[in-house]
Amino acid sequence: ISLIICILHFSAFGKSVHSEARKVAQIQNAGLGEFRIRDLNDEINKLLREKGHWETQIRDLGGPDYARVGPRMLDHEGKEVPGNRGYKYFGAAKELPGVRELFEQEPPPPPRKTRGELMKDIDADYYGYRDDDDGVLLPIEAREEKKAIQAAVSEWKTKKLTTLNNETEEKMEEEEEENIYSVTLDDSSSGEDDDKDGERDSGQPRFIAHVPVPSQREVEQALLQRKKQELLNRYASDTVVSQAEEAKELLGVSSSSTT
Incomplete structure (x- = not known):
């Protein structure tokens, strides 16, 4: 009975392998259309899973382990078919929209330069020591310097004029305050001492005090x-x-x- 079971298993395994090989050959034709190619690719992946189950059964019955010693399925270019989480793409299925990107390899990053290689490109131009040799920068700097000097002088003149105006206004206000309290001597003032005080203070302004002055x-x-x-x-x-x-x-x- 075990011999009969082994023969049946080998027969089913052989049919699965032949069917898988035939469909892999069909899927190489890109003119089948997108939908037909996707269906064939799904059927091939289903046959791959079925073949894996038969390989396990044959190994459990004491037969050879085809998963280890058996031939691998190769595509028409002789490379092992890449898979994506157990799902593989064959033939024209690798060129379908959305699938092509899965097989595109990102270009390797450029090698980083060492410190010595970076220092080779550093010279006097890097630090700006020879910026004035071409004669372009000097006229620009002279023009900007002239503008800066004119702006500084104009600002100084404005501040100076403002200060003088403020001082003049303060002096005028002080003079106005002095004129408010300045009066002339009363001609009808009596007393010899008042006359002497008037002669002594002649030519000088008199002030009216808001408090009684002795x-x-x-x-x-x-x-x-x-x-x-x-x-x-x-x-x-x-x-x-x-x-x-x-x-x-x-x-x-x-x-x-x-x-």
Whole structure:
């Protein structure tokens, strides 16, 4: 019975191999059309899976392991058919839209240059040492430098003029403030001391004070009174000072009017 089973397995395996070979030969024809080529490619992949199952059965029954020692399926160019997750493309199926990109190999990246090779291309031109040799850069730099100087001078003049205008306005405002408070002497002013003060201050502006300003005589009287008070405090006792104050009060003389 085992012999009969082996014969049946070998017969099915042979049919699968012959059918697969026939379909692989058919799929080489690109004129079959896209749909027919895709169908043939699917049938070939189905026969490949079926052949794999028969190979496993034959190996389990003690027969040869065709997966290891058997011939591999090659395409018409003699190369092993590439696969994509177990699915393989044969013949004209490799040229179908969307499949061609799977077989295109990306070009290898160019080899990287070593540091020594990179340094070979570095010379004086790389650092710009000979940029002025052709005579093109100098006129451009001169023109740009002239523009920069003119712009700087114009900016300086503008700032200077602004500063002078501000100073002039401040001076005019100060003069206006001084003129507000300047007055002339009153011709009808009485008193010899006022006439002397007017002669002394002739030619100079007078100012109107917003607070009462004492006259020259009142200032002298205040200074004299202060000096007397300091002498009394220094040389007289407290009793004498109090008696003098009482005498002044009895006489009705104020300390501010005492000369």
